[in-house]
Amino acid sequence: MSYDLVVLGGGPAGYLACERAAHEGMKVVLIEKRNVGGVCLNEGCIPSKTFLYSAKLKDGAAHGNKYGVKCKGIEIDHPAVVARKNKVVKTLTGGIASMLKGLKVEWVKAAGVIKGKGPDGYEVEADGKIYAGKRLLIATGSEAAMPPIDGLYEQFEKGFALTNREILDIEAVPKKLVVIGGGVIGLEMASYFNSAGSEVTVIEMLDQIGGPIDSDIAKLLKKNYEAKGITFKMGCKVTKIEAGAVVYEEAGKQQKAECDKTLVCIGRKANTQGIGLETIGVLTERGAVVTDERMKTNLPEVYAAGDVNGKSMLAHTAYREAEVAVNNMLGKKDIMKYNAIPGVIYTNPEVAGVGETEQSAKAKGLDVTIKKVPMQFAGRYVAENEGGNGFIKIIVDNKWNKLVGVHMITNYSSEIIWGADALVDKEMNIEAIKKIVFPHPTVSEIIREAIFQL
Numbered sequence: 001m002s003y004d005l006v007v008l009g010g011g012p013a014g015y016l017a018c019e020r021a022a023h024e025g026m027k028v029v030l031i032e033k034r035n036v037g038g039v040c041l042n043e044g045c046i047p048s049k050t051f052l053y054s055a056k057l058k059d060g061a062a063h064g065n066k067y068g069v070k071c072k073g074i075e076i077d078h079p080a081v082v083a084r085k086n087k088v089v090k091t092l093t094g095g096i097a098s099m100l101k102g103l104k105v106e107w108v109k110a111a112g113v114i115k116g117k118g119p120d121g122y123e124v125e126a127d128g129k130i131y132a133g134k135r136l137l138i139a140t141g142s143e144a145a146m147p148p149i150d151g152l153y154e155q156f157e158k159g160f161a162l163t164n165r166e167i168l169d170i171e172a173v174p175k176k177l178v179v180i181g182g183g184v185i186g187l188e189m190a191s192y193f194n195s196a197g198s199e200v201t202v203i204e205m206l207d208q209i210g211g212p213i214d215s216d217i218a219k220l221l222k223k224n225y226e227a228k229g230i231t232f233k234m235g236c237k238v239t240k241i242e243a244g245a246v247v248y249e250e251a252g253k254q255q256k257a258e259c260d261k262t263l264v265c266i267g268r269k270a271n272t273q274g275i276g277l278e279t280i281g282v283l284t285e286r287g288a289v290v291t292d293e294r295m296k297t298n299l300p301e302v303y304a305a306g307d308v309n310g311k312s313m314l315a316h317t318a319y320r321e322a323e324v325a326v327n328n329m330l331g332k333k334d335i336m337k338y339n340a341i342p343g344v345i346y347t348n349p350e351v352a353g354v355g356e357t358e359q360s361a362k363a364k365g366l367d368v369t370i371k372k373v374p375m376q377f378a379g380r381y382v383a384e385n386e387g388g389n390g391f392i393k394i395i396v397d398n399k400w401n402k403l404v405g406v407h408m409i410t411n412y413s414s415e416i417i418w419g420a421d422a423l424v425d426k427e428m429n430i431e432a433i434k435k436i437v438f439p440h441p442t443v444s445e446i447i448r449e450a451i452f453q454l
């Protein structure tokens, strides 16, 4: 069977590419062995957000007295949270399947392996059949990295060590949970399980949680979570997982953290193995498919989008990369830019940022002005956050008088950051930003406030 486009992998990059390409009249086949929606919809972004919303409601109710609301007997009913998560996932993945069907995209629910190039194009075998495409999009995503930590595989098999996939389906809240890795997944899951009643310890190898986020924000987030009862073991490397405990090195000494479950979230690796990349000679580097700014690989008409190219490993990056790939297939000029990709951690409070941080700007030697403003300057924040300690930090390039970075720790920041993203991406001049009217009262007004405080 021959197609205009064969898409390998049905996550955010894959299904969006199918949608855009089919909309433009291409005959498309999607090869996806599991459910459509990928990690994002099935075991990542969306399920974790359902968990975190329940935690947010519980935390809000627990502090109801600060707002004149009396709440008693507040607790998380974890099985109900999981059931609701499953319902949300089913609704959204069902929506994608219907959308693909409506656009006449054929979905082959089987593992696909690239077999070579034939008269009709690149050939992918799935379920014993060959699907040939004039173009091929590799969108096989990523999976949790499982480094050679002693005992990890054994304890994973026994169900003591979990990845982001398994933890979303555990039936009971562990009494003690050790989270290995204080990155995005670690912090979000630590946040939920802390609210759900677990005694949570986060073991992080570096001196900062949250990876490359602004370091003042990382410090405040850690302080807030310590106040909520999470223990952080910083600068500690996990070396072994054994039945009922995680072993780590702290200042050269071996320590043990006992727990009922441990979540391993120490990064992800691109899914490039076992899909036949070598049969056509797709170039990979450090385990990820090499792509240019048009999402093209080293081969003509072979593209790669999403986590598999290892560039940013975020669903929203994957969406845009998929669009860039399809536009280039159609001969439309479009390139991928990575300078203004927002990052969000959906903890409570949320953390969101875009562009240069204070640290990255300084490391690059940029001539910048940095302005940090407490969230108390936004009336709605004060109305809704008794004793809140959030802030915004903006980074302005002095040479061009433009905004190059915005970073915030506050509720709603996940919903505000796209606006900051637009200001950074469109390289808007500070004087022009001053003329933008923000709705009042909103938390977003803090951006305007910070600009005027420069």
Ligand code: NAI
Residues within 6 Å of the ligand: 044, 045, 180, 181, 182, 183, 184, 185, 186, 188, 203, 204, 205, 206, 210, 211, 236, 237, 238, 239, 264, 265, 266, 267, 268, 312, 313, 314, 343, 344, 345, 346
């Ligand atoms: P990550 O790269 O964000 O964090 C992993 C952390 O583990 C790092 O801080 C690292 O220093 C630490 N680490 C590594 N080895 C260790 C060891 N042996 N002992 C102790 N600490 C160790 O990776 P994570 O959290 O697994 O997230 C994976 C991906 O999923 C990321 O690319 C992230 O962007 C994406 N994601 C995004 C979300 C969002 O946008 N809100 C939510 C969840 C995931």
